[in-house]
Amino acid sequence: MPDICKILLAILLPPVGVFLEVGCNGQLLLNIVLTILGYIPGIIHALYVILKY
Incomplete structure (x- = not known):
């Protein structure tokens, strides 16, 4: 999925954006x-995870 879509999802629903980027791990739990x-x-962390990975 393109990063633009992930960023939009991170703004609307931060855990979904993180899940699409790294899957189900500690980053997802932290974001929730x-x-x-x-x-x-939550938005700041989601954007950090998406832009870092």
Whole structure:
């Protein structure tokens, strides 16, 4: 999937963007927790993961 689509998904639903990039691992769990604690930290983490990997 192109990065543009993943970035849009990361903004709308951060855990979905992370899942598409790295699958089901610790990064996904961390993103879910960050999204629950605050939507903006979840977005920032998702963008970091997508742009790093």
